[in-house]
Amino acid sequence: MSASRQGLAVRLGGWSTRHRRTAIIGWLLFVVVVAVVGGMSGSTVMTNSEGGTGDSAQAQKILEDAGLQTPAGEMVMLRSERPDGWRTAARDLTARLEKTGETARIQPPVRSQSGREGLVSFDLKGDPDTVGDRVGPVLDAVEDTRSAHRGITVHEFGDGSAAHLLSGMLDDDLKKAELTAVPLALGILLVVFGALVAALLPVLLGVTACIGTFGLLALVSHQVSLAESTNSVMFLVGLAVGVDYCLFYLRRERDERAAGRDAATALRIAAATSGRAVLVSGITVMLAMAGMFLSGLLLFKGFAVATILVVLMAMLGSVTVLPAMMSWLGDRIEAGRVPLLNRRRKKGVHTSGGLSGALVRPVLAKPKLFAVVSTGLLLVLCAPALGMKTEQLGMEKQFGSKAELTVAFKEITGAFPGGPAPAEVVVRADDIGSDRFGAAVADLKKEITGSGRFGKTVEVELYRKEGVARIEVPLSGDGHNAASERALDTLREDLVPRILGPVSKEAYVGGELAGNLDFNDRLKSDIAPVLLFIAGVTFLLMLVCFRSVPIALASIVLNLLSVGAAYGTMTAVFQHGWGAGALGMEPAGAIEAWMPLFVLVILFGLSMDYHVFVVSRIREARDRGLATRDAIREGIRTTAGSVTGAAVIMVAVFAVFALLQMQDMQQMGVGLAVAVLVDATLVRMVLLPSVLALLGERAWYLPRGLRWLPRFGHGEEPVGDGTAEAPRPRVPAGR
Numbered sequence: 155m156s157a158s159r160q161g162l163a164v165r166l167g168g169w170s171t172r173h174r175r176t177a178i179i180g181w182l183l184f185v186v187v188v189a190v191v192g193g194m195s196g197s198t199v200m201t202n203s204e205g206g207t208g209d210s211a212q213a214q215k216i217l218e219d220a221g222l223q224t225p226a227g228e229m230v231m232l233r234s235e236r237p238d239g240w241r242t243a244a245r246d247l248t249a250r251l252e253k254t255g256e257t258a259r260i261q262p263p264v265r266s267q268s269g270r271e272g273l274v275s276f277d278l279k280g281d282p283d284t285v286g287d288r289v290g291p292v293l294d295a296v297e298d299t300r301s302a303h304r305g306i307t308v309h310e311f312g313d314g315s316a317a318h319l320l321s322g323m324l325d326d327d328l329k330k331a332e333l334t335a336v337p338l339a340l341g342i343l344l345v346v347f348g349a350l351v352a353a354l355l356p357v358l359l360g361v362t363a364c365i366g367t368f369g370l371l372a373l374v375s376h377q378v379s380l381a382e383s384t385n386s387v388m389f390l391v392g393l394a395v396g397v398d399y400c401l402f403y404l405r406r407e408r409d410e411r412a413a414g415r416d417a418a419t420a421l422r423i424a425a426a427t428s429g430r431a432v433l434v435s436g437i438t439v440m441l442a443m444a445g446m447f448l449s450g451l452l453l454f455k456g457f458a459v460a461t462i463l464v465v466l467m468a469m470l471g472s473v474t475v476l477p478a479m480m481s482w483l484g485d486r487i488e489a490g491r492v493p494l495l496n497r498r499r500k501k502g503v504h505t506s507g508g509l510s511g512a513l514v515r516p517v518l519a520k521p522k523l524f525a526v527v528s529t530g531l532l533l534v535l536c537a538p539a540l541g542m543k544t545e546q547l548g549m550e551k552q553f554g555s556k557a558e559l560t561v562a563f564k565e566i567t568g569a570f571p572g573g574p575a576p577a578e579v580v581v582r583a584d585d586i587g588s589d590r591f592g593a594a595v596a597d598l599k600k601e602i603t604g605s606g607r608f609g610k611t612v613e614v615e616l617y618r619k620e621g622v623a624r625i626e627v628p629l630s631g632d633g634h635n636a637a638s639e640r641a642l643d644t645l646r647e648d649l650v651p652r653i654l655g656p657v658s659k660e661a662y663v664g665g666e667l668a669g670n671l672d673f674n675d676r677l678k679s680d681i682a683p684v685l686l687f688i689a690g691v692t693f694l695l696m697l698v699c700f701r702s703v704p705i706a707l708a709s710i711v712l713n714l715l716s717v718g719a720a721y722g723t724m725t726a727v728f729q730h731g732w733g734a735g736a737l738g739m740e741p742a743g744a745i746e747a748w749m750p751l752f753v754l755v756i757l758f759g760l761s762m763d764y765h766v767f768v769v770s771r772i773r774e775a776r777d778r779g780l781a782t783r784d785a786i787r788e789g790i791r792t793t794a795g796s797v798t799g800a801a802v803i804m805v806a807v808f809a810v811f812a813l814l815q816m817q818d819m820q821q822m823g824v825g826l827a828v829a830v831l832v833d834a835t836l837v838r839m840v841l842l843p844s845v846l847a848l849l850g851e852r853a854w855y856l857p858r859g860l861r862w863l864p865r866f867g868h869g870e871e872p873v874g875d876g877t878a879e880a881p882r883p884r885v886p887a888g889r
Contacts, residue, residue, distance in 0.1 A: 163429030163473050164422065170478040171421060177478035181471060185366040192369025199283070200379035204452045208672030209646070213580035213664030220620035224578065225258065225277035226285040228312030230296055231566045234305060237269030243303040244272050250295035251276060256288060264570065264611060271569040278314045286317030293318065309562035319559055320552075331389065331810050336361060338806045339397050346401070346799040347408070350490025355404060355479060360396030363467040364389050370463050380456040386811075386819070387457055390826075391756065392464035394807045395439065395763070398800040399472035402767055403428045405796040407480060417484055421477055427774065428767070429473050435766040436469030438695050439759035445688040446755050449680040451673075453748060461756070514790045517840055518783055521847035528841040529715075535832065536718030538725040538732075543744045544677070546670035548575070548634060551742045552817045567633060571609060575633030577645055578665040579625040583658040587618045594657045595625070601649055602627060607641040633667055642667055674747045681751050688758045698863055699766070700773055702854045708845055709769075712837050713761045720753050720829035728821050739812075739820055746818040749825070757829050763800065764838045768793050772846070782850055786843045794839065801834030 170177040202224075203214035217224060230247060232240035244263040251257045251274075260276040278285050278292065292314060300308040336357060343353035367388055371380065406428040410420035443465065446458035480487060517524045553560050567575075579598075585591055595614055602608045609628025616623050627645060631637030646663045654661045689710050696706035724745055726732040731741035772789030780788060805827045812823025846853045856863070 161426060161430050163433050164425045166473045167421065167425030167429055167477040170474045171418075171481040174478040174482045177474050178482070181362070181475045185362045185369075188369035188373070189365050190369070192372030195372055195376065197372045198375040198379045200381060200452050200456070204379055205381065206669050206673060207451060207676045208668075209662040210664035210669040210672045212660070213578060213662035213668075216580050216582050216622060216660060216662070217624070220582075220617065220622045222617060222620060222622060222624075223282055224624070225279075226282040226313035226317070228257075228276055228278055228289075228292065228310065228314050229566055230274045231271055231309045231562070231569060232263075232274070232299075232303075233271045233307040233309075233565075233569075235270070238265070238272075239270070240272040240306055243299060243306045243308075244274055246302060247274055247296065247299040250299055251292065254291040254295055256280075256292050266569045268569075273566065273570050278312075282313060285314045286321045289314035289318050309565045311559060311562040311566055315562075316559060319557075326815070330814065331386070335393055335807045335810045338810065339393065339803050342799065342803050342806060343397070343401065344492060346795070347404070348492055349488045350492070351483065352404060352408070352487050355476065355487070356397040356400030359400050359471045359476060360393045360468065363396045363464060363471050364392040366467050367392055367460070367464040370467075371460055374459055374463070375456075378455055378459055379452060380460070381453050383818075384456045384460050387752075388460035388464050390807065390811060390822075391461050391760075392468060394804045395436075395465055395760070396468035396471065397803050398763055399432045399436070399468055400476055401800050401803070402763075402796050403432060403472055403476055404480065405799070409792070417481075421480060425473070425477060427770065429477075431767050431770045432469055432472050434695070434699050434770075435763050436465055438692065438762040438766065439465050441691045441695070442688045442755055442759035442762070445684045445691070445758075446751070448684050448687055449677070449751060451676060451680070451748075454751065457752065461759075465759075513839060514787055514843055517843050518787060518847050521844040524840055525844040525848060528836050528844065531836060532715045532719055532832070532841070535828075536715070536722045538723075538730065539718055539721035541729075542721060542725045542750070543729060544674055544747045544750060545634075545744045546673055546747045547742055547744065547817055548666065548670075551744075553815070554740050554817070567631075571628070571630050571637075575638075575666045576609070576626045576628045577642055577663055577668060579623075579627060579645070579650055579654070579661065579663050581623040581625070581654055581658045582621055582660040583623070584621060585657075586616050586621050586623055591623075591657050594653055595623070598625070598649060598653045601653065602645075605644060605649075606630075607637075607644055629667065634670075638667055639671070642671070670747070677747055677751055681754065684751060685754060688755060692758065692762065696765075697860070700769060700854075701856050701860075701863055701865065703857065703860075704849055704853050704855055705769060708842070709762070709765050712765065712833075712842060713758050715841075716761050716829045716833040716837055717754050717757045719832045720757060720825040721750065723828040724749065724753075724821050724825040727824060728817070737812075737824075739824075740817075742817050742821075746821055749818065749821055753822070753825050753829070756826065757833075760804070760826075760830065761833050761837075764797050764834055765842075768797065768838050768842065776854070782853060783847055786846050790839060790843055797834050797838060801830055804830045804834075 201214070201218060203211045203218055205211075206214060214224075232243050232247070234240040234243075241263070248260055251260055256279055258277045258279050260274065263272040263274050265272055278289060280288060293310070296308060296310050300306070339360070340353055340357050343356055344350065347353050368385065371385065371388065374380075403424055407420050407424035410423050411417070415423065440462045443458050443461040446454040446461075449455075548563075551560075555561075583591060599612045599614075602612055603610075607630050609630070611628060613626040614623065615625075629638040629641040631639075631641070642663065642665075646668070650661050650663055692710055692713065693706045696709045697703065700706070727734050727737065727739065728741050729744055734741045768789055771793045772785050775785035775788040776782060808823045808827035808830065810823065811819050812827060814820060814823070
């Protein structure tokens with residue numbers, strides 16, 4: 155076979171080993187340049203209207219187009235032991251707030267029904283998107299009031315205080331994730347390889363891939379605005395995938411060296427096998443991530459761009475820079491060996507498969523039993539997902555019940571229903587200042603007051619020059635429960651269209667609850683087309699790669715079981731609270747709205763890593779002439795060490811996110827960690843071999859009408875040295 159007919163992975167690996175300096179220095183220069191340029195350009199964060207959907211997004215869009223912004227609102231509740239005992243403290247607070255120069259429209263205190271509480275509401279000046287950086291003097295004024303009036307209990311909640319806490323929490327969490335995940339991955343790789351240099355290579359490549367992607371994302375954000383959490387998601391996926399790809403490649407090269415191959419041959423075999431699997435897996439993962447573009451939500455478009463870019467970077471680095479580094483280092487890759495860790499086996503003895511070999515024997519001996527038992531266990535893990543409830547978790551649920559902000563929210567909503575989360579009616583009309591429009595607004599306020607489903611104070615702001623009106627309507631309930639939803643429905647379906655519709659061009663109901671419901675409804679309708687897309691793409695790629703309909707179908711079913719296990723675990727822990735206390739976590743009563751679709755896509759992509767590497771090794775063994783059961787035994791035995799090491803790294807990285815403070819990060823970390831653990835053990839090491847064993851030779855069935863599909867090799871590729879190509883095993887008709 156001529157060099158020109160060799161696989162892409164072999165050609166890339168060969169080029170990088172012949173041009174080591176160019177490959178290594180070129181990679182580092184590219185990473186540094188894009189990181190610097192991206193950092194200088196800055197990132198564009200999506201606006202409220204871009205991040206939403208439905209009527210609530212339209213309401214925000216009207217305000218943004220008019221150059222208006224909903225000001226950041228803040229509320230401070232003062233409670234005394236006797237009725238009206240809080241009034242002196244309220245006057246003092248108002249004076250202190252005015253002195254800060256950061257407040258506007260400080261409202262007269264509102265008295266609660268019991269008279270023991272007073273609520274001071276006000277807006278914060280300036281851009282609401284940056285209010286968290288400027289709210290410090292206001293927080294100090296509230297704290298000074300608390301200190302000056304010992305008999306008064308003070309609770310503060312609002313956009314500014316929440317943004318201030320959230321900003322600090324996100325910064326702390328991201329630093330914690332970076333400082334914990336990287337040493338964890340390095341420690342695990344040190345155990346896997348037993349040598350410091352070999353352990354450092356995958357970590358360095360994974361980290362540089364993430365750094366380069368940070369820069370690329372900053373540049374891309376000027377075309378596709380990104381959410382603040384996009385970089386965290388990118389780092390999570392990039393580090394896990396980058397380290398895994400390098401581990402598979404490096405482990406295969408080490409195994410071939412241990413089997414007696416010379417350095418050049420071992421590298422070529424690693425490129426032809428693990429390198430090809432990296433390319434197939436990377437392309438599959440990127441296409442799966444592209445399914446997020448179908449959601450129609452900018453949040454997921456940003457996630458799609460981020461994950462595709464970082465997987466592309468990790469994939470390219472694994473098949474170019476890694477071979478160059480391995481060729482340059484040679485036997486020095488074993489430098490820094492740690493005594494007693496993964497002591498090198500004798501030459502000619504394969505380095506994988508002790509425990510896995512013992513496990514696969516009973517699985518292949520009784521495949522039906524193990525298939526039934528493993529499927530039953532997976533279905534048990536999936537079962538809680540049948541009752542999954544999703545919502546956009548508010549700040550009070552994100553921070554936990556004991557957080558000061560959460561306590562303040564509950565206290566304020568208990569005394570003043572609908573206070574912290576009013577609905578926002580946004581109207582665009584030509585005659586905002588006319589008597590006709592004013593009469594319509596008066597009618598709206600009258601009906602709101604008489605319906606019993608809303609709070610007392612309705613605030614109206616008219617922007618005559620812009621032709622826009624903004625009306626804040628307090629909802630009954632706590633702003634998120636069933637009572638609040640009924641009030642919102644009344645506003646949307648009856649009052650606004652009936653009263654304001656005739657006097658306006660556009661009238662939409664927004665606000666926190668409306669935005670949450672719109673977002674959740676959109677996600678529920680989007681998940682089906684996304685699932686169909688990634689399932690279809692996965693099926694086609696696996697069909698082309700392995701020329702087998704059963705293998706392609708099995709890949710989809712097994713991935714869905716892993717996703718179901720993640721859904722079930724998240725629902726059990728964070729919705730029902732099962733085991734949450736033991737894990738040091740607190741249930742939120744619901745799953746973050748964007749989590750199911752995100753987890754579906756991420757796991758479908760990441761699960762393909764293990765599937766492609768395991769099945770490629772099985773197919774490689776079969777192409778050498780082994781029977782299907784012997785090929786399964788060989789494939790599982792030789793990949794078990796790499797798959798286990800890769801899974802442990804992924805689980806460790808995801809577990810770091812499960813230990814962060816934000817509820818959505820905890821849910822993502824637990825769901826992904828459990829799914830990867832289940833996928834790499836129960837699914838790939840038990841269910842997959844048992845299903846393939848039950849199928850026997852039928853596992854490689856390809857209809858006659860599809861035999862035109864290209865045939866890809868899965869083993870060592872001969873080079874242009876006159877070596878004859880090994881004969882292929884005879885395949886029964888119809889296979």
